[in-house]
Amino acid sequence: MTPKQKGNVDIVAVARAAKVSPSTVSRTFNHPDLVSPATRKKINRAVQKLGYVRNRAAQMMHGKRSGTIGLVVPTINHAIFAEVIQAFSDAIDQAGFTLLLASHGYDLDREYAMVRKLMEHRVDGVALIGLEHSDATARLIAQQETPAMAIWNYAEESELPCVGADNRQAGRMAAEHLLQLGHRDIGLIFPDTRGNDRARHRLTAAVEALETHGISVPDERKSEAPYSVSQAKQAALELLSGPSRPTALLCGNDVIAQGALYGAQKCGLKVPQDLSIMGIGDFKGSADIEPSLTTVRIPAETIGTLAGERFTSYITSEAPEMFKLCCELEPILRGTTGRI
Amino acid sequence: MTPKQKGNVDIVAVARAAKVSPSTVSRTFNHPDLVSPATRKKINRAVQKLGYVRNRAAQMMHGKRSGTIGLVVPTINHAIFAEVIQAFSDAIDQAGFTLLLASHGYDLDREYAMVRKLMEHRVDGVALIGLEHSDATARLIAQQETPAMAIWNYAEESELPCVGADNRQAGRMAAEHLLQLGHRDIGLIFPDTRGNDRARHRLTAAVEALETHGISVPDERKSEAPYSVSQAKQAALELLSGPSRPTALLCGNDVIAQGALYGAQKCGLKVPQDLSIMGIGDFKGSADIEPSLTTVRIPAETIGTLAGERFTSYITSEAPEMFKLCCELEPILRGTTGRI
DNA sequence: AATAGTATTGCAAACGTTTTCATAAATTCT
DNA sequence: AGAATTTATGAAAACGTTTGCAATACTATT
Missing domain, CATH: 3.40.50.2300 (Response regulator)
Known part of the structure; x- marks a missing residue:
């Protein structure tokens, strides 16, 4: 059905199939307005036929963003974070990013290791839970100049941008x-x-x-x-x-x-x-x-969504500006408490 | 403190600092036995000083694995999958992989989109929940020759390797x-x-x-x-x-x-x-x-762990062999049922 | 019909690694 | 001491993209 040439369908294979140069194929993706409708059609047909899938890693090597955001949480297991993770994931997905997720089991040293691991993958940003982290983690973030943010806590004096509650x-x-x-x-x-x-x-x-x-x-x-x-x-x-x-x-x-x-x-x-x-x-x-x-x-979903939205625009912005959002808390009076 | 040269600390910056060639630096990471202890020390010092972090994306361009595994779940939100995700994540982390997570909200078309997105990032494998997926998804997986597996379901007749229950x-x-x-x-x-x-x-x-x-x-x-x-x-x-x-x-x-x-x-x-x-x-x-x-x-944690372990060795193996694991179910008789 | 634009395309360099091959240095052997 | 290995290093090509610049093919102008 789809005759895949011995494995690697890359941009030059597409170019060959469409009888144009690789540059033109690349442009069709990144600056469609610069290529004539006719060639565009030819190229899209070739892409379709060969089943070409873009290679973000290769794009990334040209200063392009990797399109990934790292999130490091204490644990995925509990109801606590599942909701924020979901909301955060959805929000960044909306902006075209993919989530790299890691957990550390409430161990700040493992947190450092995870952040490092994510940076090897050149995430465009890394989000952490809370504001307490090891010095090594802070140094790493500063040194790599990777955008970072804190989720879940709000603090006036935070170094990092944060979205959370008090x-x-x-x-x-x-x-x-x-x-x-x-x-x-x-x-x-x-x-x-x-x-x-x-x-x-x-x-x-x-x-x-x-x-x-x-x-x-x-x-x-x-x-x-x-x-x-x-x-x-x-x-x-x-x-x-x-x-x-x-x-x-x-x-x-x-x-x-x-x-x-x-x-x-x-x-x-x-x-x-x-x-x-x-x-x-x-x-x-x-x-x-x-x-x-x-x-x-504590509005977990709101926090996750807000965090994702703000962080992606922070990352993609030319002149990113610090943000610190404090989400409102609200006592919810229900059935387990009563007057003495 | 750490004088970062105008941004990009790459392998050649390290090489310069250590007064060796880039090749040697690369070897220090990938085949340490091929480089003399003395040079290794020099290089490690330079790495330390410059705060060099390896670039997996660049490595990947040489046929190396990306070191990521994609997991596509219906939802992260519920207790249902949180446990498997955690276990799977831990297991692949153990093997040096990082998790790319995406959710589709029980929409098989969105699942396709997510799988595609993960493939743009050249995940080394993609794990899906269940055995029911759109044709497009199946085609995509076959075409890209990306290792794939199903989690949560077991079926004798499954095309994909799977770890789950009946x-x-x-x-x-x-x-x-x-x-x-x-x-x-x-x-x-x-x-x-x-x-x-x-x-x-x-x-x-x-x-x-x-x-x-x-x-x-x-x-x-x-x-x-x-x-x-x-x-x-x-x-x-x-x-x-x-x-x-x-x-x-x-x-x-x-x-x-x-x-x-x-x-x-x-x-x-x-x-x-x-x-x-x-x-x-x-x-x-x-x-x-x-x-x-x-x-x-249904032993979610066991399933997640087993899936992660088997999948990583499947991916890293020279001659990968199909696996289908059926985890035992067990009726747990507790307090909410009684004789009529 | 010649000129000046403008729209479209291709060439080649660059990105940060790894790896093959070649070379130089050090060691072992006779 | 010279030859034959072995060990350690470097040079350069390759991976799959993007992009600045140059070249070509159109169109509109005079």
Whole structure:
């Protein structure tokens, strides 16, 4: 059917088939207005017949962009990032870019390795999650002069362009909602905060907010759990099985909150009558849990889309200008929290 | 600190700095044994000083592999694929490859476009989800002679190498479990099966299994919902609010089952006393829901890992040999199903 | 009908590597 | 000590594109 000449169909094969020079073929793709309609038709027929597919790598060698953007995330596995990845991917796709994805499992050294790997592929830009990165990573980015941005966090003082939310505010909002409902004895379930500025900011801000109201959280009310429903469930179980139990649980994110909810249900506690549970994030599905999860909404999809749009135009722009976007947070009051 | 010469640090800049020829620098990377330790040291120092990062695109132009593998999924958003993507990504990373990810939103034409896009980047291989693809996609793959594989489905007769599970068996297992518990009036919630062979196989096999036992499922017991907790919840609500309601719900996957469970809880039905709910997939978290979800386990992580490992060795091998791996399914009996 | 434009095309150099082949230096052998 | 290897390096061609410049073929002008 399609007689592929011994393998390599390149621009000169097309040129030969169309009886024109390679330059003309190249121009047909890149500056169609410079080539006559007739030749263009001839060339397109040849392209069709030979099944030619352009070679971006070869284009790239002429200072052209590679057409790829790298995204390095802690993990793809959880609901947390899946949504941003999808939105970011769609947005850059829209602009003609392709996504190179890598994950590092919350290990900043592996993050460096991943960024480096992406740079070997000459990505046109690299997006990272959060603002905390190793020095090596920062140096690498600066040295290679690769456009870079941070997703998920917003910070006034950020060196990098960023699109995200203020995680401190998220923590504060969550704490204040519980305080407002009259809770004074609050348990905290957060992940390890090393190398995870998102979680750290939320936690410290929440604790500060509580302290402002004269409440200090003793250690036995603090529990650490990774972003895993089952491990969070376990952590909640422990927190709730003590001699006295808190009246509310503030969780580092919705995944943990979901685990906590199941833990509470397992203990036979009625939510929100016996225990209030507060998440952060408002992941897909959090609204549908029974009872539906009260949380602080971080608009993941918006962040991903905005990040993708801004970053691509930043990359393609002649005179790129710094951008820092802070997405609004919103307390979403649903079924897992109640007045004490 | 690092004095970067007007931008481009290439192999010849390194060569100049180390006072050797470009060839030697190249060799230091690709055949270190061919260059004397002394020169190697000189060169490495120069690399360090200049912050040189290799250019895979340029390497690729010499028949070298690009070091990238494309993965095209229907969606990144749901728990469904996040796990496979993560496992696949980790596995190919292990082998030195980088992931180019694209999603098509269950649209086979967009899938074609994505595959084409990946081929412009000269991926060393492209992995697709499922075995149902457009003719154009198949032609493209054959024509470009790009190694390709299918993930998630297993089929004896597949043209492509594949690693996955038998979705028909999954559907059958789910149906048989419900039958065994004595259920005769079973509701079905499945997604649109066009362009989604996974769902279609599960559904037809489930229906067949029921028919073998003399049970036919009337239309009002069938509902369609996409892979979304909230929409599945809605669908379940409708199915359960009719004049008579089924004693069990068989769901196309765990996401739908989760939605169905919330729907049932919202109706005030006790699961599994009043209603049994069966999922397919055993996604992360399904074990932790209260009550925990009875389902058919499809080992997503195993599939992703195996796929990544086999595909990379398939790609790098001199004499690649076809592989078709069928991962074992296992009914996981948990809390959402009970004897009638 | 000759001239000046203008539209279209081709030639050749360039991009950053790898690799074959050739050469020079160092080592081993007799 | 000279020949024969072996080891280490360099020169140059090649990979598949793009693009500046030059050449050609039209068209419109006088």
